[in-house]
Structures are given as C-alpha cells and as structure tokens.
Amino acid sequence: MKKILIPTDFSGQSLDIFTDYLLTSNEDEVSVLFFSAVKLSDSITDLLLLSKRTKEIELIPKSFENYCKCIQKEFSRIKEVRFEYFYGNTIALFRNFLDANRIDEIVYDPSIELQKITKVSSNSIEMIERCKWNKWTPSKRKIGSKMTEEEKATYAQELEKALL
Numbered sequence: 001m002k003k004i005l006i007p008t009d010f011s012g013q014s015l016d017i018f019t020d021y022l023l024t025s026n027e028d029e030v031s032v033l034f035f036s037a038v039k040l041s042d043s044i045t046d047l048l049l050l051s052k053r054t055k056e057i058e059l060i061p062k063s064f065e066n067y068c069k070c071i072q073k074e075f076s077r078i079k080e081v082r083f084e085y086f087y088g089n090t091i092a093l094f095r096n097f098l099d100a101n102r103i104d105e106i107v108y109d110p111s112i113e114l115q116k117i118t119k120v121s122s123n124s125i126e127m128i129e130r131c132k133w134n135k136w137t138p139s140k141r142k143i144g145s146k147m148t149e150e151e152k153a154t155y156a157q158e159l160e161k162a163l164l
Helices: 012-024 044-048 055-059 062-074 091-100 124-130 149-163
Strands: 002-007 030-038 078-087 105-107
Touching: 002 012, 002 124, 012 030, 012 062, 012 105, 030 124, 062 078, 078 091, 091 124
Parallel strands: 002 030, 002 105, 030 078
Antiparallel strands: none
8 A cells, every 4th residue: 555645735725736646646545644734832831731632633624634535435445534644844854754654655736835734834845855755646647536626625514514
C-alpha cells in the first residue's frame, strides 16, 4: 500500500489534486494523509499543554470530510483517509513527520497557494519544495473533479443529510 501526503487548507483544491493522482496512478491501494502546517509556539506553557487534539482539529469542515468519504466510495483502492496537523516549520521536523507516518510520496500542486487556516499556519508548499522526498505533481492539464466549490459543498451537505 502506498502512503501519500497531501498539503491542504481543507478546500476543494486539495481534493482535486487527490482525484488527479488517483486517476493517473496505477497503485493498487492508497492511504492518504491530508495535513496542514502550524508553527510551534515560543511559549513554554503552550508547548507543555500542546496536544494532538487541539482546537485546530475543529477547523476541519464537515463538508471536506464528507467529500473525502464520497471520493473513498468512488475509488475502492483508497484504504484510509486521515487528517493531521504538522507542528513545526523546519525541514528536520518535517522529515521526522514523514518518517513517523511512513509517507512514500508527497502529492501536491506547486502552482496553488494554500490559504492560512489559523493565524499561526505556515507555508506547507514552501516546506515541501525544500524537502528531498518522492513527489508527485499534476500535469498541466487538469483531469480531476469538474465540480465547482458550490457544487461540492451542496453535494457534501446532501451526503451529510443522507448519513444522518
């Protein structure tokens, strides 16, 4: 099973890149980890009380999670979809994060600019480009989802209602 990492701001852009990857790769099984980078605080108190389940987890929109479920149903070779925050802004920490999660390949589009999720978010794309790791970028021709952001949100809402 190939484990891939995708930087995200929890918008449709990340999902389009993921879809492009799935349509062009011939991997039998894929596990994906969507991540967003957050700078570590300089405060000792903040560092002592830091937990993996902080308030940033609440910033992941339900519509994004629901759309991931839709993609997972569409592509049976997706075995796992996870969301995680990376705390730090150095290449050494980032490589440790990649090793700890056993990431085989980073899937990203260098031409997009991810929005900051919090005021302490850091630039994931810049860190990825400086890191020496297997990388996959989409071809110039976009082949992913043709749905607009509004259509994706509506679809996610409909799915959420259906799941209740």
